[in-house]
Amino acid sequence: MSYVSRGKGYGRDTRYITTRITADGRDGYPVEPGRYRLVISRACPWASRAAIVRRLLGLEQALPMAVAAPVHDERSWNFDLDPGGRDPVLGIERLREAYLARDPGYERGITVPAVVEVASGKVVTNDVPQITLDMSREWTRYHRPGAPALYPRALRAPIDAVNALVYQDVNNAVYEAGFAGTQEAYAEAYGRLFARLDWLSDRLERSRYLVGDTLTEADVRLFTTLVRFDPVYHGHFKCNRQKLTEMPVLWAYARDLFQTPGFGDTVDFDHIKRHYYLVHSDINPTGIVPAGPDPADWLAPHDRAVLGGRPFGDGAAPGPVTPEEAVPAGHTPLPASCRGWARRSCSRCPYP
Template sequence: MSQETESTHQTESASTTEHSTRGAYVTGGAEFNRDTNYIEDRITSDGRPGLNGEPGWPAEAGRYRLIAARACPWANRTVIVRRLLGLEDAISLGQPGPTHDARSWTFDLDPDGVDPVLRIERLQEAYFRRFPGYPRGITVPAVVEVATGAVVTNNFPQITLDFSTEWAKFHRPGAPQLYPEHLREEIDAVNKRVFTEVNNGVYRCGFAGSQEAYDSAYARLWAAMDWLEERLSRQRYLVGDTITEADVRLFTTLARFDAVYHGHFKCNRQKLSEMPALWGYARDLFQTPGFGDTTDFVQIKQHYYIVHEDINPTGIVPAGPALGGWLEAHGRESLGGRPFGDGTPPGPVKPGEEVAPGHGAQH
């Protein structure tokens, strides 16, 4: 989300010091709170008017570009869902590098540091084209209109839901139902707890401004992790018997847990690999097309350990942990379930969008 993972801040009456993640503030004794104010425009199947009656954004193949850094868990969700649903030819993908400066995510992995479609060096340019002087975090994921070069939305939770619902006519044959109507109430409830206690819970630990705030955040995180461990010991997926939006949202945090959150964010009661059900579940998803083949461990570690200067002032990126375990047999098939339901797995990764050699899990 933010130039990091999202625009974040901590609040309390003490004076604030801007944190290196930009939009994140460290305050003495503060408890971490996430800024969840996003550009709430939606791209819809019929281009219906927005909340305030402004012109709508119709779903049209080739009209939009998804900007999603591999390093960011919130952006990684959109890449996974885009691939599972087969939206690669309808929505192009731009990928900033794993780090950013004080202004914006940058396209330093592209030739000459310029996005080849939008022709910009910084994502900030797309925000400013629509909102000059945009005052909030320049976050990923963001959807940008190609013709104008202007940002449409950065509302990450809604982007993936709309990929499932509003972009249905562009789905590949055999695309899974990631947000089926009969399970939406349960998916929404699970997503709410996972977001507040796990996705955001690791940040609450990492950016705690006092021992008291950290201790509280740590207890909440592990209460939720224990709940997930118990739930996933009885069923293969979080909701129902197929992969849904809920699994995508949890996976991107689990993929970063041992590599980053366990040490860097002090979430160290246990490693993910020491929790049998959660570790088997994470490996099951990782080995499913769309998940592991969009996960770049090198960029993930570079992002957190380099960008978070307050937490890791040396900028040293750890060499470990070893990643071979992600490819070990998980045995989750014994719990039943069908990953794609009545659908099929996605095909090979689109050329040019592969994880770089040596950046994923290897035997």
């Protein structure tokens, strides 16, 4: 949940429901295939982290996923994408129902991602940073063969350090700029954002990935902001010193990730733009959703492989997206030469 007050700065409510789903069930919620449902919106960068990590680790069968509609009102995320406007498993129209099932007096943000226990209909957790870390650490029994080590023990300290900087100065700073209540608050967030993007450019000029020579949680957390930068943050949030496409290192890095199975195949540019430009009516009162930029540019060569690194380490890429979870055609760019991928039926497709 976030808030902004006129004449003041932006704030984010991070008072999450911190119950954890663990291998030993110490919080009362053991890891158990099919017991829980991950609720996301493809519009939300925080929820998109969970979608990417879940796919990279191959948890699709163990942790089924619900996709909320990109546009909501003050009553919370809804399931208008599903027949009858109800999630077919949870049977609810709005995510708020699962929060109130957990706590009838719940007064905080109805946020995604959220993990809901199917039998009880109650939200177990909406702890954004912890959900993906626990996918890596607690759900290991159900990882696919060849799943990458996104949060390896030997690299946890540097991953945590990078994540803290990226959260403060990039992930959250774009919101601090976009919802700033004063010119001073905007200028501070804007300066911090671009100083950190310059720092990241310097770091990534010499290294294909943020920490080590393989994909990690740190890359996932940065990617979900970068992929929204030009469609939303540059104009809508006034983060306009440069577009991502005008920052050569970060643009190549972001395309490298987008073209890696598990990243771009979870992105829905239509949902992203409709959410920000329609829900934030105080910023965009006309409700006009911009036509651009052209998402096909994300498929341009990136040449990052010359830096070395192996995206999946000793493992392998995830398999094709299942038809049920495929992003609708036209919502994300597809390789023009691979019509099989467009049908989500080609096992030989390089994407994959």
